Each structure stands twice: as structure tokens, then as C-alpha cells.
Amino acid sequence: MDFKDYYAVLGVSESASPEEIKKAYRKLARKYHPDVSKEANADDKFKDVGEAYEVLKDPEKRAEYDELKKYGARKDGSFERPSGWQSASGFGDGGYTEADAGQFSDFFEEIFGGGRRAGAGPGFGGGFGSQRRSNRMRGEDVHAKLPLFLEEAIKGCEKQVTFNVQEPDANGRLVSRQKTLKVKIPAGMKEGQHIRLKGQGAPGIGGSANGDLFIEVEYAPHPLFTVEGQDILVTVPIAPWEAAIGASVTVPTVGSKVNVKVPKGSSSGSKLRLKGKGLPGKHPGDQIVILQVAMPERHSEEAQELYKQLAEAEKEFNPRSRLHV
Amino acid sequence: MTDNDRILSVEMMEPSATFTLREVCERGDCHAEFVIKLVNYGVIAPVEETPEERQWRFDLQTLARLRKAQRLQRDLKMNLPGLAMSLELLDEVQEMRREVDRLNRQLQQFLGQT
Numbered sequence: 001m002d003f004k005d006y007y008a009v010l011g012v013s014e015s016a017s018p019e020e021i022k023k024a025y026r027k028l029a030r031k032y033h034p035d036v037s038k039e040a041n042a043d044d045k046f047k048d049v050g051e052a053y054e055v056l057k058d059p060e061k062r063a064e065y066d067e068l069k070k071y072g073a074r075k076d077g078s079f080e081r082p083s084g085w086q087s088a089s090g091f092g093d094g095g096y097t098e099a100d101a102g103q104f105s106d107f108f109e110e111i112f113g114g115g116r117r118a119g120a121g122p123g124f125g126g127g128f129g130s131q132r133r134s135n136r137m138r139g140e141d142v143h144a145k146l147p148l149f150l151e152e153a154i155k156g157c158e159k160q161v162t163f164n165v166q167e168p169d170a171n172g173r174l175v176s177r178q179k180t181l182k183v184k185i186p187a188g189m190k191e192g193q194h195i196r197l198k199g200q201g202a203p204g205i206g207g208s209a210n211g212d213l214f215i216e217v218e219y220a221p222h223p224l225f226t227v228e229g230q231d232i233l234v235t236v237p238i239a240p241w242e243a244a245i246g247a248s249v250t251v252p253t254v255g256s257k258v259n260v261k262v263p264k265g266s267s268s269g270s271k272l273r274l275k276g277k278g279l280p281g282k283h284p285g286d287q288i289v290i291l292q293v294a295m296p297e298r299h300s301e302e303a304q305e306l307y308k309q310l311a312e313a314e315k316e317f318n319p320r321s322r323l324h325v
Numbered sequence: 326m327t328d329n330d331r332i333l334s335v336e337m338m339e340p341s342a343t344f345t346l347r348e349v350c351e352r353g354d355c356h357a358e359f360v361i362k363l364v365n366y367g368v369i370a371p372v373e374e375t376p377e378e379r380q381w382r383f384d385l386q387t388l389a390r391l392r393k394a395q396r397l398q399r400d401l402k403m404n405l406p407g408l409a410m411s412l413e414l415l416d417e418v419q420e421m422r423r424e425v426d427r428l429n430r431q432l433q434q435f436l437g438q439t
Binding site: 294 | 342351352354385386388389392393396397400401411415422426427430431434435437
């Protein structure tokens with residue numbers, strides 16, 4: 001087991017005052033709160049910070065931890081509980097704390113969790129964390145996010161969803177279990193829409209109903225399309241002469257393609273609207289084609305000659321007129 | 326953990342499900358007063374704001390938002406005005422992150438970098 005340096009987690013020195021510890025904790029809790037932070041592992045960091053504070057804010061636990069840090073930590077960063085070690089301030093029978101101790105690390109459990117393993121009281125004391133108030137209660141709802149590709153969201157699909165639920169083990173202690181479900185997603189899901197799977201959340205305790213699983217749909221980044229409200233946007237490159245004299249070009253739509261007439265005199269950034277080719281629904285959106293004039297990587301001598309003629313014929317045109325130079 | 330990968334086939338149901346105040350409290354494990362206060366501060370809103378609280382219905386998005394409000398209050402010890410403002414700012418941040426992502430992708434497509 002790795003030794004956890006709670007001081008390093010909070011970024012304070014070993015001689016930090018209780019005020020410094022509290023301040024550091026508050027700052028980091030705000031920074032890593034999973035509802036606030038966009039960092040991928042904010043959840044773990046937030047838990048680490050909470051665990052570190054749980055120990056360091058309590059003078060008794062902090063003293064015990066300091067002792068262990070001195071004698072239990074090995075040079076290679078690993079840790080073994082010294083034999084005969086017994087925490088006096090643990091979360092054992094009746095040791096009430098605001099924190100959800102069930103969320104803490106094995107390392108924490110090894111030091112302060114003695115009473116829990118010895119068998120906590122029925123529903124009270126150690127194991128139940130924040131849910132210890134009642135021994136009959138509805139299972140917790142689980143909220144999960146599900147990224148879908150545009151094609152999948154529009155057509156509907158079958159998706160595997162993996163999430164964690166808290167459920168009591170044989171000893172009544174809440175443990176996190178990974179659950180995987182295959183879910184049939186109906187056609188036409190919008191970003192931010194939720195769906196519910198009844199009874200697929202955490203199991204109820206003492207014969208109460210299971211919680212539900214709520215899934216929020218997100219759109220995964222698509223290589224071709226972006227979505228703006230009900231509209232689907234796609235950038236389509238065209239040749240300079242197609243922009244100049246107009247052309248019929250093939251553009252991709254979600255799951256298919258259509259022919260589009262590029263009007264004469266188009267330019268980079270010109271938009272074409274394909275009615276009803278956006279997201280389906282009561283008020284279906286449009287597909288917006290954004291034209292982008294693309295140059296060939298190199299020109300033949302003949303083309304260069306033609307460009308010279310063009311330059312001569314279009315002498316009046318100043319592409320930099322709005323730069324006032 | 327032996328049955329980590331239990332796979333069930335489930336049909337989606339009720340995308341437009343709503344919940345009464347009572348159901349919301351049961352699910353969120355919170356007091357009705359807390360929910361009513363959140364409504365009064367404009368943090369969340371019932372589908373239709375009737376004067377009779379017992380007739381309130383909340384949709385799924387609101388339920389998720391209530392949970393978020395609960396977590397923030399519990400973890401960061403926020404009071405209601407602070408909570409209301411934080412959630413609004415978080416919404417704004419999320420909206421802007423989405424917008425930036427979208428514009429970045431559009432720009433990359435426009436520059437032909439995909």
C-alpha cells in the first residue's frame with residue numbers, strides 16, 4: 001500500500017497551523033469540486049483533499065498520522081501498518097463524522113478504519129457514511145453522461161453505459177460497484193436531454209425501492225459536423241473558379257450526401273442553407289453549408305499564365321480595402 | 326466483485342418524466358423547505374410555477390440541478406444567495422466552454438485541419 005502524504009495533498013508544510021490547513025482545504029475543495037472543475041480526475045482529487053482534511057483537521061488524528069508518517073512510511077513510498085497499531089480516534093463504533101468515510105482510500109481505512117472492519121453497528125457507526133440515518137431507504141439515483149455521435153443521436157442506437165453504484169456488501173458496508181448496461185437510445189436525442197432507466201440506480205436498503213439511472217446525452221465531437229441549436233453546420237471547400245462561376249458540388253449530410261448548387265460569385269464564409277436537413281424534431285433544423293475557398297497546392301504553368309491574365313482583368317479589385325492600406 | 330459486467334438490455338422510458346415536490350425530496354433526500362427556497366431564489370423552477378407548491382412538477386434537468394445544488398452546499402458550505410450565483414456562473418461557464426469547443430472545431434474544419 002502506498003503511503004499517502006496528506007500534507008502534500010493539501011500543499012501545506014508539516015508544521016502548518018490548523019488555520020493554514022483549513023484555508024488550503026477550502027481553496028482546493030473549491031478548485032477540485034467535481035461540479036466546478038473540468039479536470040478529468042477532479043473527482044479523485046476532491047476525494048483526496050477531503051480525506052487529507054478529515055485527518056489533519058482533527059488534532060488527535062493528525063498526531064496519530066504524524067506518528068505513522070515517522071515510523072510507518074518507507075523510503076520507497078510504500079506503507080505498512082505497524083503491528084499492534086490501533087487508532088484511538090478512528091471511525092469505529094459510533095465515531096460520527098460529517099464526511100462520507102466510505103469514499104475514503106484503503107490507506108485511510110488501514111489507519112482509521114479499525115472499528116469498521118470489526119463490524120459496525122446495524123446501519124449506524126462506521127460503514128454507512130452519509131447514509132447512516134436510516135436502515136430503510138430508497139436507493140440513490142445515479143446520474144451519468146453518455147456521449148453520442150451525431151449519427152447515433154439522430155438514428156437511435158444501442159449503447160453500453162458503465163457507471164458506479166453504491167450498494168451494501170455482506171457486512172452492510174457501502175461499496176462502489178461498477179455496473180454495465182446495454183441501453184437502447186431512441187432516435188432524435190438532443191444534447192442535454194435526459195433519459196431514465198427505472199430501478200437501475202443503487203439498490204434500495206431494507207426492502208425500499210431501487211434508485212433510477214438518469215442518463216444525460218452529450219454530442220461527441222464530430223470530424224465533419226458541428227451543431228448549433230437545431231442546425232447542423234458543415235464546412236465545404238470549393239475551388240476558386242467554382243466560387244467565381246458557380247458549380248454543383250456534393251456535400252455530406254449526416255448519414256448521406258446531397259448535391260448543392262454553389263451560386264456564382266460565392267466566397268469564403270458564404271453560407272448555403274439546406275432546409276430541413278438539420279436535427280429532426282417538431283421544428284426540424286437546417287443544414288448550413290459554409291463555403292471555404294481552397295487553393296490547389298501548386299499551379300501548372302498554364303494556370304499561372306491564366307492568373308496573370310486574371311490579375312490584369314481584375315485590376316480594380318483590392319482585397320485589402322478594409323485594411324486602409 | 327464477481328458480476329462487474331452484468332449486461333442488461335433496457336428500453337428507455339419517459340424522456341419527459343416529471344416529479345412532484347414530494348418525489349423530488351425523497352429522491353434527493355432533502356427537505357421540501359430546501360427545494361422551495363431554491364425555487365424562490367430562482368435556482369430551480371418547476372415546469373409550471375403554480376402558487377400551490379403541492380402541484381409543482383419538476384423535470385429531469387431540474388432534478389439533476391437540484392442534486393448539484395445539494396452537493397455544492399454540502400461540500401463547500403454555501404449559503405443560498407452564494408449557491409444561486411455559483412450555479413448561474415457555472416451555467417455560463419459551461420455554455421462558454423461548449424461555445425469555445427464548437428468554434429474551435431469549426432475553425433479547425435475551416436482551416437482543413439481535421
